[in-house]
Amino acid sequence: MARTKQFDEEVVLDQAMEFFWRNGYNSSSPQEILTALGLSRSSLYDTFGDKHTLFIKALKRYREKQTGAVIAMLNTSTNVMETIKELLEATKKGCVEGGIRGCLMVNSKIESGMSDDLVAEIVTENRLAQEEAFAKAIKKGQEMGVINKKQSPKAYARFVINTLWGLSTYAKIPEADKKGFDDVIKVTIQILG
Numbered sequence: 001m002a003r004t005k006q007f008d009e010e011v012v013l014d015q016a017m018e019f020f021w022r023n024g025y026n027s028s029s030p031q032e033i034l035t036a037l038g039l040s041r042s043s044l045y046d047t048f049g050d051k052h053t054l055f056i057k058a059l060k061r062y063r064e065k066q067t068g069a070v071i072a073m074l075n076t077s078t079n080v081m082e083t084i085k086e087l088l089e090a091t092k093k094g095c096v097e098g099g100i101r102g103c104l105m106v107n108s109k110i111e112s113g114m115s116d117d118l119v120a121e122i123v124t125e126n127r128l129a130q131e132e133a134f135a136k137a138i139k140k141g142q143e144m145g146v147i148n149k150k151q152s153p154k155a156y157a158r159f160v161i162n163t164l165w166g167l168s169t170y171a172k173i174p175e176a177d178k179k180g181f182d183d184v185i186k187v188t189i190q191i192l193g
């Protein structure tokens with residue numbers, strides 16, 4: 001007779017996402033993962049497969065939750081410039097107050113994306129989805145006159161994504177400070193305005 005699961009898969013997947021976001025993939029032992037998630041080895045393997053499969057599911061969960069929230073904000077924005085500034089400020093806050101986690105997608109690309117085709121594919125898909133949403137929102141902002149037309153919506157979208165990812169990476173250097181984040185955000189808004 002099969003045993004019933006004593007845990008919520010979605011909750012455990014969220015915990016796995018947070019674990020990999022804080023600790024990375026390569027430096028995390030299976031035992032550390034089991035301890036952090038409060039699972040037995042059999043529960044982990046029966047439900048999620050091996051460590052790599054769990055990591056891939058955690059990346060997809062990040063895409064669903066984090067990137068999905070950004071895309072939803074952009075799609076429903078009535079003030080695109082304010083929304084972009086809000087996203088930049090939220091990234092700063094997450095980096096300054098949330099510890100040095102950065103962006104799980106960027107971290108994963110740096111750590112595994114050059115040698116793991118599946119990670120590279122997920123990160124690329126994530127970036128392209130963001131690029132499309134930013135470009136659409138920026139085009140709307142240009143049509144409303146709140147974003148200049150010096151560059152195409154796609155060029156600005158790529159610039160903003162690079163800035164967001166750059167802020168996440170900047171947070172990892174010891175000399176990173178709030179003023180540095182503020183300067184980058186101010187210049188980004190000036191370039192778009």
